[in-house]
Amino acid sequence: MKITQQSTDNTLTLALDGELDASSSVLLDTELTKPDVLKYQKVLIDCQKLNYISSAGLGVFISHLQQFQDAGVKLVFFNMQEKVHNVFEILGLDALMTIVPSAVEASAI
Amino acid sequence: MKNAIRISCNRSNLKVVRDFVSTYLAAYSLSDLHLNQIVLAVDEVVANLIIHANGEDESQHLNLHLSVKDHVFGIEIEDDSKSSYAPSSYREPDLQEHIRTGKKGGVGMTLVNRIMDRVEFTTSGSRNVCRLYKKIS
Numbered sequence: 001m002k003i004t005q006q007s008t009d010n011t012l013t014l015a016l017d018g019e020l021d022a023s024s025s026v027l028l029d030t031e032l033t034k035p036d037v038l039k040y041q042k043v044l045i046d047c048q049k050l051n052y053i054s055s056a057g058l059g060v061f062i063s064h065l066q067q068f069q070d071a072g073v074k075l076v077f078f079n080m081q082e083k084v085h086n087v088f089e090i091l092g093l094d095a096l097m098t099i100v101p102s103a104v105e106a107s108a109i
Numbered sequence: 110m111k112n113a114i115r116i117s118c119n120r121s122n123l124k125v126v127r128d129f130v131s132t133y134l135a136a137y138s139l140s141d142l143h144l145n146q147i148v149l150a151v152d153e154v155v156a157n158l159i160i161h162a163n164g165e166d167e168s169q170h171l172n173l174h175l176s177v178k179d180h181v182f183g184i185e186i187e188d189d190s191k192s193s194y195a196p197s198s199y200r201e202p203d204l205q206e207h208i209r210t211g212k213k214g215g216v217g218m219t220l221v222n223r224i225m226d227r228v229e230f231t232t233s234g235s236r237n238v239c240r241l242y243k244k245i246s
Contacts, residue, residue, distance in 0.1 A: 019124065019127075021120075021123050021124070021127075021152060021156070022120055022123060022152075022156040022159075022160060023120035023121055023123055023124070029213075052127070052145070052148075052149075054123075054149060054152050054153060054156065054217070054220075055153055055156075055214070055216045055217035055219075055220055056156065056213075056214075056217075058216060059212075059213040059214055059215075059216065060213065062204070062207050062208055062211075062212065062213065062216075063207075063211045063212060063213040064211070065208045065211075066208050066209055066210075066211055067211065082141070082142060083141050083142050083145040086142050086145070086146070087145075087149060087220070090146075090220055090223050090224065091204065091216055091219060091220065091223075092204060093204065096204060096205070096208065
């Protein structure tokens with residue numbers, strides 16, 4: 001798992017590259033736990049190169065969502081591959097998280 | 110086609126298991142989505158066995174055996190940990206509650222149960238076996 005960060009004044013974009021499983025999700029959790037993350041209005045997760053996600057990866061997002069909401073930070077996923085989106089769907093997480101097709105829609109939120 | 114593998118209880122072997130299952134199923138021309146679901150279900154059970162049942166003790170091992178019979182994919186995952194999973198302890202998760210409390214785990218077996226057609230856990234003596242089945246035609 002490789003995580004590339006890009007930020008503007010109010011938006012942090014994390015581009016995920018690889019597979020998010022019980023081994024690699026620790027790295028993502030570390031990134032999302034940094035206090036600076038809560039300074040942004042939006043945290044965008046670019047999933048274009050995210051080839052796989054297991055419950056451990058989903059759990060990282062689930063565990064941070066409330067804290068983000070409390071701090072007024074919007075968490076938005078975009079460019080998600082169908083097979084990864086399907087994992088969110090199986091659990092019904094697609095209805096609880098903001099997932100949009102592309103960077104354009106993500107920026108507009 | 111290789112249909113059996115033995116791995117030590119280290120998280121880094123999850124990728125090895127996913128590749129093993131994907132390679133085995135390549136001959137069956139499943140859709141990306143269908144293949145990913147089966148690989149995910151196996152990954153979830155193996156992660157639980159490595160992390161929870163065996164405490165990531167690398168001296169412990171899991172034996173995995175794959176088969177396809179009458180258009181049904183089957184996997185047998187065997188270990189000899191003292192703590193075996195009791196399916197009767199399973200509860201459907203309340204995701205809103207998980208979000209509210211910031212809970213990280215507890216949805217892996219939900220994925221397994223929703224993806225696979227049949228999920229069995231048995232213990233005989235010191236040997237625990239998990240069997241998962243999914244129709245693939």
